[in-house]
Amino acid sequence: MFISLIADYGTGDPAFAEVKQRLLMAIPQAQIHELSVPSFSTLATGFWVAQLGFNPGPRDRLIYHNCAPRKDDPEARQDNEGEGLTYALLPNGVTVVGVNAGFTISFIKQAATALRTVNVARGGSQFRSRDVFPPAAAAIAQGDLSVLGEAINPAQIPDPPLDRIAWIDGYGNIKTTIPAAQVNLEPQSKIVIRIGDVVSDAIYSDGSFKVPEGTLAFAPGSSGWVGRDGQSLRWMELFLRGGNAWERFGRPKVNQQVTQLG
Numbered sequence: 569m570f571i572s573l574i575a576d577y578g579t580g581d582p583a584f585a586e587v588k589q590r591l592l593m594a595i596p597q598a599q600i601h602e603l604s605v606p607s608f609s610t611l612a613t614g615f616w617v618a619q620l621g622f623n624p625g626p627r628d629r630l631i632y633h634n635c636a637p638r639k640d641d642p643e644a645r646q647d648n649e650g651e652g653l654t655y656a657l658l659p660n661g662v663t664v665v666g667v668n669a670g671f672t673i674s675f676i677k678q679a680a681t682a683l684r685t686v687n688v689a690r691g692g693s694q695f696r697s698r699d700v701f702p703p704a705a706a707a708i709a710q711g712d713l714s715v716l717g718e719a720i721n722p723a724q725i726p727d728p729p730l731d732r733i734a735w736i737d738g739y740g741n742i743k744t745t746i747p748a749a750q751v752n753l754e755p756q757s758k759i760v761i762r763i764g765d766v767v768s769d770a771i772y773s774d775g776s777f778k779v780p781e782g783t784l785a786f787a788p789g790s791s792g793w794v795g796r797d798g799q800s801l802r803w804m805e806l807f808l809r810g811g812n813a814w815e816r817f818g819r820p821k822v823n824q825q826v827t828q829l830g
Contacts (some may be wrong), residue, residue: 569598569709570626574616574633574666575697579604587698591632594706598630599722604823605798608637610670611820614793615734615745618675621662622793630709633666634697653686653701655708655716659796665705667697670726677722679796685717733763733824734791734803740812741789744826747803748788751828758788760829761806763817767829770806786828 571591577583583768584602585695602618605612613635621631638653656664656673661680666672668685673707677683686704698749728745735743740798742763751770761770761784771779773787783790789805814820 569595569596569628571598571600571709572620572629572631573600573602574605574609574613574620574631574635575602576605576613578607583698587702589632590634590698591706592704595704595709598781601692605635608635608787609822610637611728611732614668614671614673614675614728615743617666619670619791621658621676622660622663622795622808624808625662627661629662629663630705631662631666632697632701632705633664633672634701635672636667636669636696653688653704654720655682655684655686655713655728656804659680661753663709665701665708668720668725671728674726674728674829677725680722682803683720683722687717689713706772711721725738730811731825733820733822733826735822736814736820740814741807742813742820742826743789743791744804744806744818746804746828748804748828751786751804760830761786762827762829763820766817766820768816782808784808784810784813784816812817 582598587658594819603616610787613633617631617633621734622641651667651669654668657680659679670830687701707715712783730745732741732745734745755774755805757772759770759772761768769783770786773779773785787805788802794800
């Protein structure tokens with residue numbers, strides 16, 4: 569069993585170790601890989617749930633995600649209650665278990681062959697992903713679906729915004745939620761991109777390296793997957809060859825809007 573643990577605990581946070589211990593109690597043979605997303609970023613969480621889930625990997629896979637801003641109810645919380653746990657099954661057999669908050673399951677909602685609630689307490693601990701959820705996630709991963717609840721209507725899940733920063737990688741490349749298929753430009757077209765208060769010239773390219781050194785490219789990036797309809801989906805990326813696009817735009821944050829001005 570290969571488990572991708574996606575959470576907003578923070579890079580190097582011992583919370584990852586604590587959650588991994590609980591999962592390994594129930595699935596001792598599991599290999600667990602952790603991925604830290606920015607605090608409260610349900611958009612980044614959902615993006616990586618889909619990117620890891622839809623793309624090739626080990627046959628027996630569980631994606632266990634936790635990003636729970638507790639924004640479903642602005643009132644004071646009783647017993648640390650938060651958003652509920654959900655189960656999804658992808659067409660390739662990958663199991664996804666995690667909190668339904670914001671955009672966490674927005675990128676997979678249409679493709680999932682099953683989408684259901686999980687009958688587990690929504691409160692009981694400030695650290696639910698360690699203290700409450702692991703037994704249910706482990707049971708589901710091992711084929712015990714007795715904890716599953718009612719079906720979730722995909723229409724109740726928000727659509728992902730198609731004009732945001734989804735991720736900044738280690739090279740400063742900016743991955744966006746702009747679908748490549750929606751960009752109708754000729755290769756080498758000159759355009760202008762705005763992120764926050766920063767505006768920069770760019771070149772539309774059908775391949776990031778097809779631009780000279782020092783040029784900001786707006787091109788289909790390395791992230792994407794094949795949808796349930798068999799169509800390939802690619803996301804646009806901002807890439808500064810020989811530099812750092814994130815620095816060029818003043819170090820913007822995930823979820824900021826990306827606007828093509830021309």
